[in-house]
Amino acid sequence: MPVPFIDLSRLVKEISADVLTDWKGCLERCEFVGGPSVTAMEKKLREVLGVPHGLSCANGTDALIVALQLAGVKPGSKVALPNLTFWATYEAVAQLGATAVLIDIDETDLQMSFDEFTKAHAAHKFEAALLPHLYGWTSAHLADFRAFCKEHHVFLVEDGAQCFGVEVKGEPILKQAAVGTVSFYPAKVIGGAMDGGAITMQTEAHEKLARSLCNHGRSDHYSYAHVGWNSRMGGMQGAFLGRMLDKTAAVVANRRKAAEMYREKLAKVSGGKIKVWGPPAGVSENGYLNVLTVEGKKGQELVDKLKAAGIGAARTYPETMDIQPPAKPAIRFGDLAKSKAFCDRVVNLPLFYGIREEEIDASVAALVTAIG
Ligand SMILES: Cc1ncc(COP(=O)(O)O)c(C=O)c1O
Known part of the structure; x- marks a missing residue:
């Protein structure tokens, strides 16, 4: 699907x-x-x-x-x-x-x-x-x-x-x-x-x-x-x-529920390999994005496979600010290693108001296949 x-x-x-x-x-x-x-x-x-x-x-x-x-x-x-x-x-x-x-x-x-x-x-x-x-x-x-x-x-x-x-x-x-x-x-x-x-x-x-x-x-x-x-x-x-x-209120509740569904379903299939990121304690998310990383996998490789399987996955964000040519004059504090490492790995599965459970299931299944 x-x-x-x-x-x-x-x-x-x-x-x-x-x-x-x-x-x-x-x-x-x-x-x-x-x-x-x-x-x-x-x-x-x-x-x-x-x-x-x-x-x-x-x-x-x-x-x-x-x-x-x-x-x-x-x-x-x-x-x-x-x-x-x-x-x-x-x-x-x-x-x-x-x-x-x-x-x-x-x-x-x-x-x-x-x-x-x-x-x-x-x-x-x-x-x-x-x-x-x-x-x-x-x-x-x-x-x-x-x-x-x-x-x-x-x-x-x-x-x-x-x-x-x-x-x-x-x-x-x-x-x-x-x-x-x-x-x-x-x-x-x-x-x-x-x-x-x-x-x-x-x-x-x-x-x-x-x-x-x-x-x-x-x-x-x-x-x-x-x-x-x-x-x-x-x-x-x-x-x-x-x-x-x-x-x-309805939009946020619907997106939050979908974000939570992803978390539950991915936890069941991942064997601890997939990490779904989310809010710290005391913060209620709005379900804007599904953000995940997979142990030992590059984000781009997974997204290419997901797209080939018809799943509209994305990478928010694939690159940091410091490597953009117009950002040359910026002051870079420290080695910025964590932001760079995260870019390499990030994957977003489809998440929007009105997404159906079977669409979440199809996205999860395609990710499992992509991981191999
Ligand atoms: C974090 C962040 N800041 C600023 C903007 C800019 O907003 P706009 O596209 O409405 O100019 C966006 C989104 O597009 C964003 O995600």
Whole structure:
């Protein structure tokens, strides 16, 4: 049985009738950039994420760039980030002319290593940091990162592109983030009908600045307080995301259950060879990704075999930041060996809203055959 890596239609079909009605209204009102649908979506978003302040923007990469500007990051600034993340995390730092300080991962939770982070801070005194919450969970040391950054005046931006619906000790993960970001790229846990993003924060002053930065740095229609960007959301996207946000609890529960099913089924067939990675204690995952490694096997070899068997497997991520040619100017802290080793081995099996148990079974069986 072929299994796609992702099938967005299983979720989209559940909201499409309502969305079409909403979109008809947007067209009739010519509600194209901003407007009531975006305002209503932003309110819902703040409620779902449990944050006092937050706004939408054009995509998750812009959200990172604007968040770093809230931190005052500029040419010459140093910003810490993990050596294993999506390229946008690096890109946001480089786009502002700042220097990235690349930090190795923690081999227990696959997130940026807190231990290496504190050592890198002593050596390089970075003034800001990007902490991506990757794979559908977060670091076991989230509270330590927040406390350390507060104490050492490091402006911490939490990249929440992959963690929508994750809970830490029963609370939405970004609730306590000084500044957090969201990506509504369609393949995310809560995805849009096109690119989209959001920035969350604790203070009104940060929200005001972020709103201005996302809208050409305006202080008034033709007066400008900053050199900003055009990073605004359209009405039709706002309406679509409003409908998606209503489904957050059901989507996260469904994905979590599928992630758990993989864990149980793979434990039974693996003879201890397959490791399915997951959240540290106190963290509830959102089922964004299935992340596994197989003892003695290269990830690429397994993914090639899975794809040949019709299973839409992937590798998040096959390469680290430090080997990308545009990352030449970055500061590399330590040997970054753990992130490099993990890239070689990682495999992701299909995991999405509405995946059926027989599709999970087919993916598990194909992996067993691929292992040989
Ligand atoms: C960790 C991480 N950061 C940033 C982004 C960028 O978001 P976007 O694609 O919406 O620009 C993504 C996803 O695409 C991501 O996974």
